Amino acid sequence: MYEQIAENRRNSLLLISIILFVLLICGYFIGAANGMGFYGLFFSLLISCALISFSFFSGDKAVLAASAAHRIQKQDNPQLFNVVEEMSIASGLPMPKVYIIDDTAPNAFATGRKPEFASIAVTTGLLSKLNRDELQGVIAHEMSHIKNYDILYAMLVVILVGTVALLCDIFRRSLFYGTFSSGRRRSSSSSRDSGPALLVMLIIALVLSILAPIFAQLLQLAVSRQREYLADASAAQLTRYPEGLARALEKIANDKEVLEVANRATQHLYIVNPIKPFETRAQNNIFSTHPPIEERIRRLRSM
Numbered sequence: 001m002y003e004q005i006a007e008n009r010r011n012s013l014l015l016i017s018i019i020l021f022v023l024l025i026c027g028y029f030i031g032a033a034n035g036m037g038f039y040g041l042f043f044s045l046l047i048s049c050a051l052i053s054f055s056f057f058s059g060d061k062a063v064l065a066a067s068a069a070h071r072i073q074k075q076d077n078p079q080l081f082n083v084v085e086e087m088s089i090a091s092g093l094p095m096p097k098v099y100i101i102d103d104t105a106p107n108a109f110a111t112g113r114k115p116e117f118a119s120i121a122v123t124t125g126l127l128s129k130l131n132r133d134e135l136q137g138v139i140a141h142e143m144s145h146i147k148n149y150d151i152l153y154a155m156l157v158v159i160l161v162g163t164v165a166l167l168c169d170i171f172r173r174s175l176f177y178g179t180f181s182s183g184r185r186r187s188s189s190s191s192r193d194s195g196p197a198l199l200v201m202l203i204i205a206l207v208l209s210i211l212a213p214i215f216a217q218l219l220q221l222a223v224s225r226q227r228e229y230l231a232d233a234s235a236a237q238l239t240r241y242p243e244g245l246a247r248a249l250e251k252i253a254n255d256k257e258v259l260e261v262a263n264r265a266t267q268h269l270y271i272v273n274p275i276k277p278f279e280t281r282a283q284n285n286i287f288s289t290h291p292p293i294e295e296r297i298r299r300l301r302s303m
Helices: 002-032 037-066 078-091 124-129 132-147 150-177 179-190 194-239 242-254 293-301
Strands: 069-071 097-101 108-111 119-123
Touching (some): 002 037, 002 194, 037 108, 037 150, 078 132, 097 124, 119 124, 150 194, 194 242, 194 293
Parallel strands (some): 097 119
Antiparallel strands (some): 069 097, 108 119
16 A cells, blocks of 8 residues: 555656646746747746646635635534544644535545645535445545645646646637748847748647647546545555455445536545546546546455
8 A cells, every 4th residue: 555655756756747747837938939948837837827826825715615615613513523533633634624525426525735724524415315424535545635635636647738728729829810921020020040940840830739638638637546545545545445445435436416506616626536438528538537436346345
């Protein structure tokens, strides 16, 4: 189990590094297509920092509001609070704020930029359909996300991938309206040899603008899957009872209720992908934000 945790951490850091590298490459070549390579690189970093700063301070509130979650106190649901307190003590973390989503579909997620500002949200369906051991496994999974700073990882990856898509979209639109072509002509007039080089840069930038967003999204999904495996393993470490989480995952995955408040922007936060395969909003399996439930259960039961 400890080897699995270490491997998942290494894989996640590697994937995030690759996404950052893709962002910098896109910024450089898109800038170079207009004769300003390093300006494009600086611009891409500037956008990323601005978006990360905004999400860092207000992202959790936006997610909870979008999920129609309301905060509760201990007297509202003593068993849920007791389980969260137990896992908070076991993980050595501050007690997170507890939220409930009024929906019959069983699911849960954690949010917050760091443990001191963390929140855990569970649906009423989760509370009614799981026993205490299974609920403990789910809460341990979410506490593990908080302890491992997965919320921060997820936010960072989403922002980097979004910046890649934004840069590429700006480039394609600018190309369509002639902004980059006029810049290229201005650069060519200043140097006889700049034309062929800029044309090569333009072709590279155009190819990157098409392929980079797809590649970056696939890497984002790979990071999300690695973090889920890591949280499962860490949850088993906290509860010392992997079977509780394994049974909870089975129940949540096999439940046919639809979580109405979930969407593609928040689906990666939940313990099980809330968008069911039979729903019209469902995406192809290659774009799933979660690893296969069967594999997650197999890993838990092999511990």
